[in-house]
Amino acid sequence: MGGAFASRSVSAYGEFVRLFSNVLFAVSLFAVWGLLTLVGVIVDQGKNPATYFSEYPAPVARAILRLGLDNIYHSQQYLGIIGLILLSLAVCTFKRVMPARLPPLRRVNLEAIPLNATVDVRGDEATVRRRVRDFFQSRGWKIRTREFGGEEWIFADRHNWARRGVLVAHFGFVIIAMGTSIYWWKGFSGSTAVVTGQSVIIPQTGTRIALDRFNYRYDPIRTKTGLIYQPVDYVSVVDVTTKSGTRRKETIRVNQPISVDGTLYYQASYGYAVAFGIAKNGVMLPTEYIKEGEGFPVSGDGPSIRFTRFVPTFDLATGAPTADPRPSNPGVVLSEIDGEESNADVLLPMGKTLSLGGGLSITPLRYALFTGLQYRNDPGMPLVAVGAFVLLSGLCVAFYLLPARLFVLITGAESNWRIRIGATTVKGFEIFEERFAELVEALSAREPIASKTIGILPAKAPV
Amino acid sequence: MTVDQSLLFSAITAYIVGSMVLLSYFFNGNRRLRDAGIVLAVIGCGAQFAELATRWTVSGIWPLTNLYGSLSLFAAMGVALFLAFGWRYGTWFAGGFVLLIASVALGYATTWNEGYMPPVPALQSYWIRIHVPLVISAYAAFMVAFVFALLYLLKHGFEQSLRGPQLVAPAPSFAAPALVMERYGAPIEPGCVRVVRTRRETPNIAAAAACGDPWARWLETLPSLPRLDIMTYRVVAVGLPLLTVGIITGAWWAKEAWGAYWQWDPKETAALVSWIVYASFMHLHTRNQWRGYRCALVNVLGFATVVFCYLGVNIWVSGLHSYKI
Numbered sequence: 001m002g003g004a005f006a007s008r009s010v011s012a013y014g015e016f017v018r019l020f021s022n023v024l025f026a027v028s029l030f031a032v033w034g035l036l037t038l039v040g041v042i043v044d045q046g047k048n049p050a051t052y053f054s055e056y057p058a059p060v061a062r063a064i065l066r067l068g069l070d071n072i073y074h075s076q077q078y079l080g081i082i083g084l085i086l087l088s089l090a091v092c093t094f095k096r097v098m099p100a101r102l103p104p105l106r107r108v109n110l111e112a113i114p115l116n117a118t119v120d121v122r123g124d125e126a127t128v129r130r131r132v133r134d135f136f137q138s139r140g141w142k143i144r145t146r147e148f149g150g151e152e153w154i155f156a157d158r159h160n161w162a163r164r165g166v167l168v169a170h171f172g173f174v175i176i177a178m179g180t181s182i183y184w185w186k187g188f189s190g191s192t193a194v195v196t197g198q199s200v201i202i203p204q205t206g207t208r209i210a211l212d213r214f215n216y217r218y219d220p221i222r223t224k225t226g227l228i229y230q231p232v233d234y235v236s237v238v239d240v241t242t243k244s245g246t247r248r249k250e251t252i253r254v255n256q257p258i259s260v261d262g263t264l265y266y267q268a269s270y271g272y273a274v275a276f277g278i279a280k281n282g283v284m285l286p287t288e289y290i291k292e293g294e295g296f297p298v299s300g301d302g303p304s305i306r307f308t309r310f311v312p313t314f315d316l317a318t319g320a321p322t323a324d325p326r327p328s329n330p331g332v333v334l335s336e337i338d339g340e341e342s343n344a345d346v347l348l349p350m351g352k353t354l355s356l357g358g359g360l361s362i363t364p365l366r367y368a369l370f371t372g373l374q375y376r377n378d379p380g381m382p383l384v385a386v387g388a389f390v391l392l393s394g395l396c397v398a399f400y401l402l403p404a405r406l407f408v409l410i411t412g413a414e415s416n417w418r419i420r421i422g423a424t425t426v427k428g429f430e431i432f433e434e435r436f437a438e439l440v441e442a443l444s445a446r447e448p449i450a451s452k453t454i455g456i457l458p459a460k461a462p463v
Numbered sequence: 464m465t466v467d468q469s470l471l472f473s474a475i476t477a478y479i480v481g482s483m484v485l486l487s488y489f490f491n492g493n494r495r496l497r498d499a500g501i502v503l504a505v506i507g508c509g510a511q512f513a514e515l516a517t518r519w520t521v522s523g524i525w526p527l528t529n530l531y532g533s534l535s536l537f538a539a540m541g542v543a544l545f546l547a548f549g550w551r552y553g554t555w556f557a558g559g560f561v562l563l564i565a566s567v568a569l570g571y572a573t574t575w576n577e578g579y580m581p582p583v584p585a586l587q588s589y590w591i592r593i594h595v596p597l598v599i600s601a602y603a604a605f606m607v608a609f610v611f612a613l614l615y616l617l618k619h620g621f622e623q624s625l626r627g628p629q630l631v632a633p634a635p636s637f638a639a640p641a642l643v644m645e646r647y648g649a650p651i652e653p654g655c656v657r658v659v660r661t662r663r664e665t666p667n668i669a670a671a672a673a674c675g676d677p678w679a680r681w682l683e684t685l686p687s688l689p690r691l692d693i694m695t696y697r698v699v700a701v702g703l704p705l706l707t708v709g710i711i712t713g714a715w716w717a718k719e720a721w722g723a724y725w726q727w728d729p730k731e732t733a734a735l736v737s738w739i740v741y742a743s744f745m746h747l748h749t750r751n752q753w754r755g756y757r758c759a760l761v762n763v764l765g766f767a768t769v770v771f772c773y774l775g776v777n778i779w780v781s782g783l784h785s786y787k788i
Contacts, residue, residue: 034739223577254584266722374722388711399700430689
């Protein structure tokens with residue numbers, strides 16, 4: 001009974017190895033991976049459920065939410081497929097790629113090799129053999145000879161080390177996976193927003209970042225389709241104090257992050273923060289700076305207000321916001337929050353008061369820019385870079401070098417000799433067809449040739 | 464008309480005329496047409512690179528910061544790759560189709576030309592001079608591979624359509640293996656050089672061509688199916704490493720600009736889909752049973768994903784790469 005169980009286990013293990021080392025299985029996993037990734041491209045990710053119901057018919061929206069397609073890249077099925085691909089890659093590496101060493105030197109039926117040639121030459125046997133060996137050696141082929149049944153075979157190999165290209169590429173993936181794992185294990189990231197004149201402390205590092213000023217530049221540009229305001233620069237001038245107390249001024253721009261104790265800080269976004277005055281029965285209390293998109297209670301039992309967005313310039317005549325991003329006649333857009341819903345937006349110029357009823361009113365008093373910063377500490381990054389380089393090297397070796405073997409048999413008598421050559425490669429025969437013909441032509445050109453024939457036959461059974 | 468506009472006009476004209484000339488060569492095999500087509504392709508490609516260089520010189524702005532610039536480079540690199548492969552492997556037969564796609568791409572690019580505009584802050588990086596040309600060159604390589612795959616499918620499809628009772632006898636050269644065996648043993652006169660190409664994967668086309676079928680005679684002038692398959696493989700072998708480096712440099716740039724090298728932005732995930740399809744192609748090409756027809760289909764699918772990634776995502780899907788103008 002124990003034997004039967006062991007036999008079944010071995011059989012199941014064999015099936016598992018056979019399946020996961022199968023190239024077609026790996027490609028099937030690739031196909032599913034590609035399909036799921038494509039779904040993630042087409043369906044907006046990480047949106048509010050209401051967004052899907054507004055964008056798609058209700059059954060489709062429900063399907064998106066139930067199947068987790070709204071957050072597909074972090075879904076179990078997506079991570080599962082990546083896991084299966086990595087498993088397949090590992091099994092394939094050990095089962096197929098690593099054992100793919102040089103095939104043994106043995107005689108073959110040259111006529112059964114689809115790529116073959118004969119060259120009839122004249123001369124004494126020793127000279128012909130030496131010249132053939134010298135010819136291939138001079139062209140970078142590694143020559144070995146073996147005798148089988150009284151016949152001397154010449155084996156010429158080239159770029160055999162390139163058989164390891166796929167192994168190197170697979171190894172590159174492993175290094176990348178290790179690098180990303182180190183990030184999950186030891187790294188951290190986050191985002192923060194700092195209002196001009198204020199500061200924040202990064203919880204993971206204890207670094208204090210104070211925003212001295214934030215500047216942006218938009219250039220008005222007249223295009224064929226009209227006037228547009230092109231963003232040209234975003235700059236945060238910050239005062240950084242590390243946990244050890246070291247203090248310095250830094251400038252952060254898009255594409256120009258700063259490094260503080262190994263953590264990188266990036267310019268990610270910006271916006272306006274507004275301090276409101278809330279009056280109740282004639283007594284006004286100022287609020288903290290509220291950032292665009294944030295909600296805040298007006299009073300303990302009163303309504304909540306959302307500061308939807310800042311309008312840098314609006315048209316005094318029409319009261320409508322303009323496209324000009326430079327503040328010259330600013331205002332704020334507010335909405336009342338009722339549960340999870342926001343009521344209609346109200347545009348309120350800076351300094352003007354909006355009555356909320358019940359003796360309450362709100363006035364936008366002053367505004368300031370805030371900067372949005374992202375920070376990231378990724379100790380696995382160098383390893384990811386090395387992995388990418390190794391992966392690429394492996395791909396180039398696998399794609400551009402062609403491991404090939406020539407089987408050469410010289411037969412004949414006295415001064416008439418026939419050189420018979422067969423060629424095999426790891427990528428089939430067609431890819432070597434032209435180079436093989438060139439090789440035979442070159443060999444013929446050096447020999448006192450009687451005749452030659454290059455035959456490219458339909459492939460038969462494997463040689 | 465400014466210098467860059469003149470160069471653009473020259474390039475489009477050269478591509479349109481060149482594609483017609485090379486398509487004529489494709490159908491009748493006249494070598495003078497081929498040579499004229501190659502000259503036009505070289506002129507068009509040169510004019511395009513000169514136009515991009517002129518835009519850069521005049522404005523001081525790297526010309527690949529918008530869809531117009533990148534589509535221009537796509538067309539120019541596609542033609543340049545076609546010329547390189549034609550020079551190395553004699554694949555001039557594909558020129559008409561490559562130039563046709565290049566002229567359509569360039570014509571479409573002009574609709575996105577908004578003149579000289581400074582790049583948005585995210586694009587103000589030295590990476591734009593590395594990442595964008597790499598990715599666009601990869602797309603151009605996949606375009607050329609797509610043309611080879613289409614020609615493969617055309618020839619394969621015609622061969623399949625001819626299968627049936629109308630062809631009673633196989634083409635004469637179908638008995639070639641015996642011919643070679645015969646020559647191995649036969650006495651061959653000294654000094655005689657013979658190269659015997661014996662394989663015939665499309666016997667029905669050969670037979671139909673021998674019977675005077677014009678389509679078959681035209682398809683007979685195309686390289687054999689395995690050769691078309693190998694050419695497809697070779698071009699993808701150029702494109703896939705370029706795409707890989709492009710994705711890697713893009714990730715590095717994203718890390719510098721946004722703080723994370725992978726953000727599942729629609730553009731980068733669509734590029735990943737293209738990479739997956741072409742990586743699958745390369746894996747499938749290691750299998751004898753999958754080489755040829757099925758790999759050609761995968762290639763066509765791959766190019767569809769490239770078009771979606773390149774144009775579809777830029778135009779229809781919003782994300783961090785929505786640089787439409």
